[in-house]
Amino acid sequence: MLSCLSEIGELDLLRRLYGKVTITETIRKKAIHSSAPESLSLLLLKMPDWISVVPDASSYLEETGALDAGEASAITLAWQFRDSSLLILDEKRGRKVATALGLQITGTAGLLTDAAAAGLVDFEDVFLRLSKTAFRLSDQVVETLRQSVSKHRPPAEG
Numbered sequence: 001m002l003s004c005l006s007e008i009g010e011l012d013l014l015r016r017l018y019g020k021v022t023i024t025e026t027i028r029k030k031a032i033h034s035s036a037p038e039s040l041s042l043l044l045l046k047m048p049d050w051i052s053v054v055p056d057a058s059s060y061l062e063e064t065g066a067l068d069a070g071e072a073s074a075i076t077l078a079w080q081f082r083d084s085s086l087l088i089l090d091e092k093r094g095r096k097v098a099t100a101l102g103l104q105i106t107g108t109a110g111l112l113t114d115a116a117a118a119g120l121v122d123f124e125d126v127f128l129r130l131s132k133t134a135f136r137l138s139d140q141v142v143e144t145l146r147q148s149v150s151k152h153r154p155p156a157e158g
Contacts, residue, residue, distance in 0.1 A: 015050040022053075025055055067093060068091075074087060074094075
């Protein structure tokens with residue numbers, strides 16, 4: 001999710017939508033790795049005050065055993081704060097585990113849809129930019145998201 005937002009130049013949406021974002025040390029390390037988008041690495045090397053990094057749990061939830069360390073650490077952190085957290089996760093297996101645990105989740109597409117509904121981005125523009133990345137959504141899903149944004153927009157004044 002961080003990489004996708006970085007690739008389309010929308011990392012700041014995290015701050016604008018949620019105010020404060022908490023990530024684990026494992027996620028921070030992945031985000032500054034040489035394979036990560038440069039804008040993401042630069043952001044996390046500067047570490048803005050709206051992002052906090054917490055140490056990884058000494059052990060991850062048993063349910064996360066088949067997931068990579070980043071997903072396992074994020075789900076475990078969200079579980080620890082399950083009454084007040086929103087987990088932003090795109091990986092299908094991770095979303096399945098998080099849903100089974102009863103965690104509140106969204107993903108890149110949900111975040112961008114919420115941002116469009118709030119008037120922070122143009123839906124068509126941001127989803128066009130997203131389509132030029134490795135992130136994949138079916139046309140049907142995009143249309144469903146487009147309709148949900150239309151329902152949340154105030155009527156135009158005429």
